[in-house]
Amino acid sequence: MAESSVIGAGTIVSGHIRGEGSLEIFGRVEGDVSVTGNVVIGPAGRVRGNVSGAELRISGQVQGDLRGTLAVLLESGARVAGDISGPRVGIAPGALARGHVQTDGEPAASAAREPAVARAAAPVRAPAPAARPLTPPARIAPAPVAAPVPAKAEVRAPLPPPARSEAKAPLAPLPAPPPQPLPKQAPLRPEVRRPEPPRVASAPPQAEFTPVRPIKPEPRRPPPPVVPVISKGTKAKKKKSHD
């Protein structure tokens, strides 16, 4: 029957484990594990031997090959030395893997079903045969590599969030950043200049039609010239402040 089994944290099994049902390993297993259900290896779990099951979720250490008929997911903190294969293979940031990794079968539901676990890695592999490099670390790399590109674009405008660039950048879609920079620039620049400009801006509505002051377009036009102005102003301010 599909009953679940647990190897507790204080237990050591020296031998083979096989059968039906799912298995959770929080202790140590010295031997092969082969079950029909899912296998979870907890953070403190250690296995020396091959592991096969339906869906393998690894947070601990494994010295041996991993074979999941549904998926193999390496969570953060996982350390695997051995080959990994399954229709879905996920290696989360913070997981270490050394060995040959192969995704076979249908990766169809990978993107949809996998939670945050392997977002970064999954899309890279999903494309498929091409994404079967011998070096697992290379896969982990793609995520950060792709990140910087969009990150730079964002960094220009919003000064405060530089931290975003690596981790969050890929998650935050491009549409988000553009709207932010515009509003931020507007408030930032007036402030930098001094309180005066805002006053001017507030004044125009009263004298809307006065051609003398092209204030109305000001909010839109200023930005281009403002850029250098800001730098000058800020520098001056900095100097003054230092003085």
Add this chain to the structure above:
Amino acid sequence: MAGTVIGEGLTIEGDISGDEEIVIHGNLRGRLTTTDAVTVGGTAVVGADITGASLSVAGQVTGDVTASERVDIQAGGKLVGDIKAARFTIADGASFKGNVDMEV
């Protein structure tokens, strides 16, 4: 809470050792050593020498048993092997074959 559970349908060939409670509903061939309680469920088939604080047998066990506290064979349980334990009970309906040493 049981530290280790060997579910029905699962087979372990080898040794199990630890310091926590072990519950077996599946199959075990090898040796079982723990400092805590051992429970052999009704569906379990165990061919192993067992060492633990206590042992409760509702399934089948073949092997020598050493318990620091007690051994209980439940109704329907079957145990073949020598037993060394301070306390030992055999429920009505249980079967047992082996030597008993209660001097521990």
